[in-house]
Amino acid sequence: MATADNKNSFLKKIIKIILAFGPGIFAIGYTIGTGSVTSMIVAGSKFNMQLLWVLLLSCLFSGVLMFAYGNYGLITGDTALYGFKKHLKYGKALAILIIIGITFGQWNSLxxxxxxxxxxxxxxxxxxxxxxxxxxxxxxxxxxxxxIVVFYLLMLIGKYSFFEKILVIFVTLMGFSFIFSLYFVNPLPNDVVKGLMPTIPDVPGGKMLVAAFVGTTMAAATFLSRPLFVQGKGWTLKNLKQQKRDSIVASILIFIISGTIMAVAAGALFYEGKEVTHVIDMANTLEPVAGKWAVTIFFFGALSAGLSSIFPCLLIAPLLLADYQSGKLDTNSKQFRIVTFIACLVALIGPAFGANPIEIQILSQVFNVFVLPAVILGIILLVNNKKVMKDYKTSIWVNVGLYAAMFFSLVISFNGIVALTEYF
Incomplete structure (x- = not known):
């Protein structure tokens, strides 16, 4: 009897820890969707672990940007785009450009x-x-x-805590499914080490995947939405340390889960000389070694990744508009219902025309990188403005991280332009 009580107590503690996870759960939901899963599987099947360094840098800079945007939100009480419009000289134009760029990328991704x-x-x-x-x-x-109908109806319920709980369930299922899949197949340790050395595959599609990696892992929407979700959580200046910890944990989990997916694909497909071009090919990641049961588990993880991304992608346009207008998201407004309804219709374009969703997904991730430099520039200007930050001094290490992220995003954007010209 005591053993059963102990088990129940242990399970309750685990559930409590998972549910206590803050706005970082939205970062994981935005970042590790089918876009990330697709990019990681295609990369692992084509290039083994060669692009692990891109993932590591993207996650490192993502952590810095989440921290910077979260701190800005807690200290000023403002949200990102509203802050751009309010405090920057050309902030209004910058904010509108960012709204258009991110909405285009996220709706394509949807x-x-x-x-x-x-x-x-x-x-x-x-x-x-x-x-x-x-x-x-x-x-x-x-x-x-x-x-899409089910998700639209769920959106109408419209509470931060509700969205957060659903995302927690999907993200947890996704993480366990992929980590369990790694038990069946894994890459050679030597290949993992080699993957941390910066190289770009000199083959057709290599540059495209590098840009897609950054577009899905350093998602601009993740950082811009951070102040709104921090507010939604009810955090204040007292939660600065918690906000920092939440940013670090989110970026680490993104790296672990994404790296695991790439490793599964590399272990199962690369060594066999197989590539992924259609959704059914993703099943081949595990079937040769683990049978249909394991395939179902892997698919379940990929499905959880997809469903965990639908909420954030539907939320992004009304969220950015609300951010720009007032800094407050009203999920019960007419604007919210109309914009999310349009997003639902856009989402159905791909399935309606029978388009290859893997190609759509990778292309949409590439488009996401082009707005990234503007998003990073905005936060650099804001967090180093003493008047805006109320005498809170941004540390030299955070600034080093932000400027390094800026340089990285410019290099990847150029790489993305080259990749698209080669593709078209």
Missing amino acids: MGILGISSNIIYEILAINFEGLSDHKYGIVLTIAVII
């Missing part, structure tokens, strides 16, 4: 996310029920419509 999630559910059904292959288009489109 098409890929919905397409991949619908295809994953279809593939799970096809594994268990024969004869569905003749009706793939209709089934995938029907699943996509059901998913």
